[in-house]
Amino acid sequence: MQALRFALRNLWRDLKSGELSVLLLALIVAVLSLTAVGFFTSRVSQGVRAQAAEVLAADLRLESPTPVPQSYFDDAARRGLLSARVLTFPTAIFSGDLSQLAALNAVTANYPLRGRMRIADAPFGTARTTDKIPGRGETWIDARIIAQLKLTLGSMLRIGAASFRVTQVLDYRPDQGTGFVNLAPAALINYDDIAATQLIQPGSRATYAALFAGPTAAVTDFRETLSKSKAPGERLRDIEESSRQLNSAIDRAGRFLNLASLASVLLAAVAVVMGARRYASRHIDAVALMKCMGAAQQFVLAISVIELTLLALIAVAIGTALGFIAQSGLVWLLRSLIPSELPAASSAPLPIALVTVLAMLIGFALPPLLQLKSTPPARVLRKTVTAPPLRYGVSYILALAALFAILWSLVRDTELVLSVLAGVLGVGVVLTLAGFALVRLTTRLRGGVGVAWRYGLANVSRRGSGSVVQIVAFGLGLMVLLLLAVVRGDLLADWRRSLPANVPNNFLVNIRPEQRAALQEFLQSHGFGSPEMFPMVRARITAINGESPQSLKPRGDVARGYVEREQNLTWSANIMDDNQLVAGSWWTAADAGKPLVSISSEYAEGLHLKLGDKLSFDVAGEPLTVTVASIRKIRWDSFRPNFFLVFPPGLLDGAAGTYMTSLFLTDLQRPSLVDLVRQFPTISVFDVDAILKQIRGIMDRASLAVQYVFLFTLAAGIVVLLAAVQSTRDERRYESAMLRTLGASRGTVLQGVAAEFSALGFLSGTLAAFGATGVGWLLARRLFSLEYTLDPWVWVSGLVCGTILVGLSGTLATRSVVNTPPIVTLRDE
């Protein structure tokens, strides 16, 4: 109780006298950036997820070969979830003598639950969004069907036993790109018209889908329930699984945002270390005095711990309030760029902020406080008496563990945290070593420079370990700022480059071998070039190392699909550009015709496969057993044709069923598709333009969010610089007074200070550029799977900004010290 009273009184006095301002500022900025980033990114990522949900037309989608039981819909309704039904099956559509194979989609009134359909009044005409679905007896159909059947709006057509009037051209359904399932052009009818078509009979190849959407928690709960209770043939799909391409983009966007918030926390941690060191050094005399008057060590420690805990609470309160205001400001600023309604900010960042700040204080502020506790009371008689140095290993391990826990709790991505931590630690060690080297070097240099520089450089070498601490703090601060300012831009640019404007937006599949030559000719004559054609064979896996694949417990629904459904296989002499070999080696010309296979990393993980495993397939009735020769990592968001399974040439040559290829079509070229469909009616065209636009949208938003999050990191970086400058302020005050008493002019002292800070900034900037390049390279390669190109701007800005920023801010912050009349300072000592 006494310690609490004392701590309260101390806190009030310290706050009043400004003793705690740097530490409080560091903590507030930490909380501000944490909560603002937390509030903002949670809202934006929910917004991005909402966009991703469009691909499913729902938050959760259950697909089944048999009708979905009504009980599922009743359960969803009880949980407050919206639901809709979709029935999809291939059927022929007739108009007079003409017919066309189509994917018929029958939908109920709420469809789609996420995203909106687009319709047009003319084939390939300008589309508009709609909230309606076709009325009874109406159908909305794909422009390709209109072209093939020579229809116009208002024409009648026949589907099964029923007649329908064509009332709209169907341009886009949110869930049209969920895979290569619905390759045939689509027709949309009202769910209540299915019975009239009389097409659904026992054994029909139909897919029933149940769509659900609602609050995240309810959806998550319902997903859990369904995944436990669903029947074997039923397949659950949520946003995470909805689309490999979109997932890959969202994953990267999330990593960019996390990286920015990690940077803020790291910087705040550095500022807290500096602030706590200053707090301890400023309190050491008071502690010695209190111990002199009878205060026990535990009492001294208790006061400090309580005072810092109270400080943390104040910082959390102020920081959270500011963070909330800041994120509202961000949302307001970005209002035109984030069209979809953002969900309300959740209170989740609040406990995270509190825990983080406490962990930061325990990890980074406790070691200096423990040292403070052991201040010898004899210090009151002799200033040279100091506390015994800490056992560094222990305090560092404590701090590292705290930092890891904080970062991990923020992003839950062990690889990212370890990479960033390893990068920062590596740079920290290099900075420390380089700092010592510089301190030695300046000792030699000072003979050859003017008086102000000699004084400044002498200070760098005389302060020794103090200078090293400053170099490390400045260097880390600058490195994170460079990483965000330059490397962030490069990473974002590389990311965008990975999806260039002319990336294929249409896939042509079901190309029969005898159509290849004619299609090539058609494509060339229409200016589409001659894209590579990939042979495709459908096959079912029958055994893995001689055992039934089911017995190997495939990992997850997707992997179950690998063994339950037919897969598309291809063969190729060369590895695809966007594939990266992660195990084994690619075949040579000599391997042609050998029973080998290259599998994707997803396939390997899902079925627990490794190099040398034997896979048996049923290829159009023929058994085939091959050995896994390599494993590839596929960049799904490259939008090139890609296959889980690739064979060497010469093995399946006779078995080629069909070919596929991909094209980039501009909006002006799209009408040529009508001719293509007419000339090659069996070829299916699969338009992925909409998904591409979604992914570009996510990239744009993520880039913007990262830019704004960067502002908070910048604030954290500035506090670090401030804290580093503050850390030697008291010492400087005394030195400046002494020098001026000895006759140095204000200008000389100030020049010396400027020299010292510029030297520190130059070195920190150089080292920070090294660090930023190294960490940037590591991040690009390991985490973002991007090619990182070296940017000379990192070095230029590192050197220039380091020298100017540190030199200027250090000199400005120290100016008041130099301006204080020497007598005032000396009397205080």
Add this chain to the structure above:
Amino acid sequence: MQDPIVLEAKNVSKTVPSPGGALTILADVSLSVRTGESLAIVGASGAGKSTLLALLAGLDSPSTGRVLIAGVDLTELDEDGRAAIRGKHVGFVFQSFHLIPSLTAIENVMLPLELRAQRDARQAAAAALERVGLTPRAEHYPKQLSGGEQQRVAIARAFVAQPAVLFADEPTGNLDTATGQRISDLLFDLNRARSGTLVLVTHDRGLAGRCNRLLELDAGHTVNTGQAAN
């Protein structure tokens, strides 16, 4: 009947490690001080005066020998144990005042009482400040006070807890002659008024002369003990 011995040092030595081997700062010093007595420890710079003061006040531990305050052997106590003895029996006045810059004058005086959780700390501190003539300056911060005023606050702080032994380390060392004279008058007057024990470290012979007894050190050895000059 003689007053009881309140402070006693028995064959106290202090050695510290140095680059050239162990360095003896204080060698085999013994002394005893009775309640109400005043003792001046004198000697040149580096003679070991401050080291002896630190050992006598329990701020540091001797390498050999024993120190007793109010009959308690400090050498048998750990740091917290010695802190408890200091809090109960010892007061300090320092050459450089050692006021906490973030506390006002009255708050500085309250500090030892607050550490003991004494309830009427503010009233007692106000009374102590009144005795040193600083009531109008009670709410001023140290940097708003002159050197003499700061030392008066330090003296008020030392006396407010009514310590059995008051240690003063060069209490006038940072002050001009006139102010120093006033401060030493105040120190001795207050000490006499409460019949307290005073141990004073100084190289000012005049100040030392105001004490009952004198102990002179040279290079860590006792070279002279006895009555003060006047």
